[in-house]
Amino acid sequence: MDIIYFLTIFAASIAGLVWGILGSSLPGLSASIVMALLLPFTYTLPPMPAIVMLACCYIGAEYGGSIPAILIRTPGTNSAAATVIDGYEMNRQGRANEALGISLWSGVLGGLCGLAMLVMFTEPLARLALLFRPTTYFGLGILGLSVIASLSGKSLLKGATAAVLGLMIATIGTDPISGVSRFTFGSPDLLEGITPLFVMVGLFAVTELMTRTGVPSASIKPGASIRVRLPRWPMMKKISRAQGIGCTVGSLEGLMPGAGGSVAAFIAYNEARRWSKEPEKFGKGSEEGVAAPEAANNAVASTALIPLLSFGIPGSNSAAVLLGGLLIHGLLPGPRLFETNSDVVTGIYIGSFIADISQIVIGTLILPVCIWLVNRPRPYLAAFIYALIVSGTYTVHQSSFDVGIVMTAGLLGYFMRYFGFPFLPAVLGVILGGLIESNYRRSLVLSGGDFGIFFEDPIAIAFFAIAALIVVGALVNEARAAMRARAAWSA
Amino acid sequence: MRKDLFASVGLLGIAAAYYLASLDIPTSTLEDEVGPRGLPTVLTVLLVVLALALGARALLLAPKAKPAANDNEDAEAPWPRAIGMLALGAFYIMASTIVGYAPALFMLLLAVIFYEGMRPSWRVFVVAAGGAAFFYLLFDIVLGVRQPEGLLF
Numbered sequence: 001m002d003i004i005y006f007l008t009i010f011a012a013s014i015a016g017l018v019w020g021i022l023g024s025s026l027p028g029l030s031a032s033i034v035m036a037l038l039l040p041f042t043y044t045l046p047p048m049p050a051i052v053m054l055a056c057c058y059i060g061a062e063y064g065g066s067i068p069a070i071l072i073r074t075p076g077t078n079s080a081a082a083t084v085i086d087g088y089e090m091n092r093q094g095r096a097n098e099a100l101g102i103s104l105w106s107g108v109l110g111g112l113c114g115l116a117m118l119v120m121f122t123e124p125l126a127r128l129a130l131l132f133r134p135t136t137y138f139g140l141g142i143l144g145l146s147v148i149a150s151l152s153g154k155s156l157l158k159g160a161t162a163a164v165l166g167l168m169i170a171t172i173g174t175d176p177i178s179g180v181s182r183f184t185f186g187s188p189d190l191l192e193g194i195t196p197l198f199v200m201v202g203l204f205a206v207t208e209l210m211t212r213t214g215v216p217s218a219s220i221k222p223g224a225s226i227r228v229r230l231p232r233w234p235m236m237k238k239i240s241r242a243q244g245i246g247c248t249v250g251s252l253e254g255l256m257p258g259a260g261g262s263v264a265a266f267i268a269y270n271e272a273r274r275w276s277k278e279p280e281k282f283g284k285g286s287e288e289g290v291a292a293p294e295a296a297n298n299a300v301a302s303t304a305l306i307p308l309l310s311f312g313i314p315g316s317n318s319a320a321v322l323l324g325g326l327l328i329h330g331l332l333p334g335p336r337l338f339e340t341n342s343d344v345v346t347g348i349y350i351g352s353f354i355a356d357i358s359q360i361v362i363g364t365l366i367l368p369v370c371i372w373l374v375n376r377p378r379p380y381l382a383a384f385i386y387a388l389i390v391s392g393t394y395t396v397h398q399s400s401f402d403v404g405i406v407m408t409a410g411l412l413g414y415f416m417r418y419f420g421f422p423f424l425p426a427v428l429g430v431i432l433g434g435l436i437e438s439n440y441r442r443s444l445v446l447s448g449g450d451f452g453i454f455f456e457d458p459i460a461i462a463f464f465a466i467a468a469l470i471v472v473g474a475l476v477n478e479a480r481a482a483m484r485a486r487a488a489w490s491a
Numbered sequence: 492m493r494k495d496l497f498a499s500v501g502l503l504g505i506a507a508a509y510y511l512a513s514l515d516i517p518t519s520t521l522e523d524e525v526g527p528r529g530l531p532t533v534l535t536v537l538l539v540v541l542a543l544a545l546g547a548r549a550l551l552l553a554p555k556a557k558p559a560a561n562d563n564e565d566a567e568a569p570w571p572r573a574i575g576m577l578a579l580g581a582f583y584i585m586a587s588t589i590v591g592y593a594p595a596l597f598m599l600l601l602a603v604i605f606y607e608g609m610r611p612s613w614r615v616f617v618v619a620a621g622g623a624a625f626f627y628l629l630f631d632i633v634l635g636v637r638q639p640e641g642l643l644f
């Protein structure tokens with residue numbers, strides 16, 4: 001291989017990776033925004049390094065979102081929402097460096113797994129992606145929603161209520177089929193709906209700032225080491241099952257345009273808990289609870305390129321930015337891309353590999369600084385988190401209205417916390433509401449109102465069956481727990 | 492359990508308000524069978540059912556024994572103090588439209604540091620000013636993402 005060609009890929013992938021990690025570690029800057037900010041810098045570059053830089057930026061951004069999720073309970077990207085659950089809990093137990101190490105290691109494995117799928121199975125997987133219909137997406141949405149059953153904490157009833165509240169928030173904006181506005185109250189700012197990230201930042205970060213104000217943060221040990229602790233062999237063995245689940249779910253989910261890393265992360269989290277030897281530790285600082293979603297959302301970053309490169313279908317906002325990059329440089333995605341511009345495709349493969357491997361080195365260099373920052377005195381930390389929230393939120397649409405949405409979500413989160421409603425089902429409701437409603441209605445439009453269409457799609461039927469199993473399993477568990485509690489009460 | 496009863500009443504209020512607002516959704520010639528009001532109606536019914544179930548559970552089930560307090564791990568600020576923290580954010584939104592991003596952020600940083608119990612000192616002012624300058628440089632200059640412009644700056 002030409003050394004210049006390799007060095008160009010190397011430089012582009014490292015630059016893209018660093019930009020992606022740093023950018024998405026700022027709450028509010030999603031992977032797509034970070035990539036969009038990079039896009040103008042790539043205009044002047046030749047096509048190959050430009051596309052490699054954007055693809056590696058995507059990889060870095062998918063990983064970077066987990067840093068604030070673990071350290072300040074603020075998911076940097078949508079797909080890092082599931083990492084908050086156990087990542088932040090580990091941080092509170094003074095194990096931030098361990099959580100970041102597990103997230104880094106799982107991210108690398110997930111990325112490599114997704115890349116292997118991308119390189120080896122692009123053609124058959126691309127054909128599989130063509131089988132996905134609106135009914136399949138509806139089935140996927142229902143499967144995602146069923147995860148609520150295990151994210152509800154102590155009460156399934158409260159979890160379901162929180163999910164309905166989330167779905168209600170998701171109905172705000174323009175109706176996906178008829179185009180009429182719903183619950184916008186004449187405000188143009190609400191026409192696009194409520195960005196899920198705002199709800200997450202409000203529910204997690206603002207609520208945390210509100211409830212912990214003036215309370216000494218004794219759980220975060222100030223004297224703890226700031227070095228990232230990458231998992232050693234026993235830990236690697238312990239989390240390998242969760243990582244395997246994350247890699248599998250993420251690799252398959254990435255194929256589905258529109259599904260995104262957040263759904264993959266939640267499903268992986270749920271499955272990891274179901275198959276874990278220590279399911280009771282989930283939600284209380286479980287290492288597997290960090291490993292599964294991180295492996296999943298990093299795998300998505302690679303396999304999401306399959307429908308994009310094969311058919312030119314951008315499955316997410318980030319993939320759409322990458323598509324923009326391809327078109328700007330005169331590259332037309334599709335089967336011919338692999339023949340006419342094989343240097344670019346090979347560059348993406350090699351660059352992604354370099355980025356995945358380099359994450360370990362770059363993460364190990366960046367993360368101690370982040371750990372040091374969050375161990376500053378509480379008043380300074382709270383002030384800087386607040387400043388980061390208001391600044392990061394504003395960057396999404398350059399609107400102070402959005403900052404107001406985040407504050408409102410914070411107030412909602414405060415009340416939810418006070419009354420004991422879990423946040424995660426609400427977050428899932430906001431994320432999945434649009435996917436479920438639009439594909440349900442699209443399916444019915446296609447079938448002329450015949451509900452039988454949902455039972456003609458084998459993939460959708462499989463999703464419904466898994467969803468039913470998850471819900472029934474959770475109901476049985478809750479009933480058992482209630483019986484045990486009653487027995488203990490009467491004893 | 493009393494909390495659950497209050498929550499149930501609150502949720503019924505939300506369901507009622509949501510349903511009333513859904514009546515204002517306009518009709519369209521492009522409407523499908525379900526229509527834009529379909530999901531909101533289903534969600535209203537679901538929320539009412541869940542709220543009633545929550546209320547019924549609160550009334551019927553015996554109250555659980557209160558768990559013992561577990562050091563300050565889950566200690567929370569009293570509600571007026573928590574709302575005060577949120578008010579600082581609201582103040583920032585207003586201030587940024589008048590004095591602009593960097594001065595408003597300086598005030599927010601300063602206010603939060605004091606609100607968290609730090610005593611006034613030259614160090615606090617330096618940290619707040621440094622923080623405002625850092626965020627201005629990061630977002631406005633390095634990333635090129637415009638932050639709020641005020642009437643004054």
